[in-house]
Amino acid sequence: MKERLIALITEILQVPEGTVTEKTLMEDLEAWDSVAQVMIIGEMETRLGISVPLEEAMEMTGVADFLARL
């Protein structure tokens, strides 16, 4: 699951494989803006079946926060 999540984030950010790691933070990557953030949350729900509540969505700051949801 961890790998799938990182692959999903990599795909949405359109960055080379390996760019996104467990430690990557939103602020580390230019591509990870608010649109990408919303897409990641949406795709997590659609593809991985993991729902991030609306009120917590904007508190997610990096890969670690997402991994904590798994």
Added chain:
Amino acid sequence: MNKRIAVLSNVNMSYVIRLLKKEYQVWDAEGYGNELGTLMNGQSSYHAFAPEITFLIMDLMEVLGHKTDLPESWRREAGEIREESGGADAGKREAHAREDAPGGTSPDRDSLCVGLPVLRDWFTRMDSCILPGRLYYLSDAWLWGPEIGALPETSLAQRLEEQWLQGLAWLEQRHENVRIFPYRQIIGKLGEENSFSLKTWYLGKILHTGEAQKRLAEEIGRLVEKEAGVPKKVLLVDLDNTLWGGLAGERDHTPLELSEDRQGLAYKNAQRVLRLMTQAGVVLGIVSKNNEEDALTVIREHPHMILREEDFAIRRINWRPKHENIREIADSLNLGLDSMVFWDDSPAERELVRQMLPQVEVPDFPESPEELAPALTRLYKKYFQRPRLTAEDREKTRQYAQNEQRNRLEEQAADFGQYLRQLRIRAEAVSPPAHMERLVQLVNKTNQFNLTTLRFSLEEMQRIVANASQKVYLYRVEDCFGDYGIVSAVIVNLTGDAPLIEEWVMSCRVMGKQVEDALLARIETDLLAAGYERLRGRYVPTAKNKPVEQLYDRLGYEMVSRKSDGEKEYCIRLEERPARADHVTWMEPA
């Protein structure tokens, strides 16, 4: 690909734009939801960017502002509505109308029959934003929203969507450069649940799921490529392991795979796709290494062939290198190599054609038979499908529909004679000099009902029409279902001891209705009145004109000579000609 494009929407399309940016120059939309403002503001960065193609992907629910309850007045006749809302709307329309907006084309500005004021206003404003020389793709509609399941009537969504489509059709007719983006098809294929996400909608006004956005971007890319590319006209197909499984030349030992199940059905379904393509105007040809006779036997006689001889406009079945055959076909059809697509299962043949004729498009061939029909469908969409039906296509479609009605009448009629009478066929002699282009086209393009298959250039035809020793007859025909247009031409040479029908062509549109009997009767009467006692006819066989091989025999002409190659000469004494069919009424020129 250096096309500049813009994607405008009333929902957040940033991710679609991001996907497209990998390959195209895409205008950086400043947010979303101000699509008309962006288009109208001549100072906007959109206009500075000057995109060649603008895609408007509109969410209908947002355009409606979630007001799905129809005003009571709108539920009545559309005509009443137009009167009621005419005053205020007309003023708005005036205000938004640009002076230089292309006008004069039909339908006019006032013919927009969208009753719902909010949509009426949207389309009227959109209408004034269209600039000539640019292309616009507007999405059709799929009404969706959080409340969609709770709409009081299920038909309501459909009626609202229809309103949108009506507006779209109106714009499309008014502007040659407006096309429809198949949004509905994309959502329909993916399904609502997989297309829309409330989570992303609430978080960032992103209405569509990642997959839906990916498909929207793919469709936009496909249309951009299509607009940029040379439109293809001809699909050249191989036979063995392409139209059927196995080898035509060895079918005595190993039966072909072409049937109602397994791989056989996969090939049969691939042929079904090809057949539909020919109906949509794709010219189909064969380029195959085979003994022609083996191949033709299969095409003519195999019970599961969907495509038959007449579906192929041209064929080169021989053992010569394929690129030579393709070059020859291009010459023969008078088309560029860049309008051809080559479809062959053999990687070696594909590679050779790619090497020798780089202008020819050579798509990859699927690994397994079940992939054939989907691959051909993609091929059709990629190379051939036109984003917008031309007037000619529409005309074709209309004619097909009329034919369908005729066929039904034929089924219902007690006998063939009654059917012909019920068609109420009317014919009219038209002036050849006034219809030169059609005359030349008719003579040069008709293959089946063509007695001698002579071909003439426009100049040659002009000389014939002007020549006193040749007489050209040209006819227009209609029936109770519609107009066939100018469908038959006859060239009679008056020199020699008796007039000779040098050439007689008739469009296949009117074949099988004994119209030719009436046309010939008319010519015979005309020549008899001019003092001629006999009339001669000639049949020269070709690969295509078998249907008229016995025409003169059927019409009571006597065969006077027959050559070994099948060419026949006929003669009739005009006084002794048999009574001709009388189901055609003649319209006399006013």
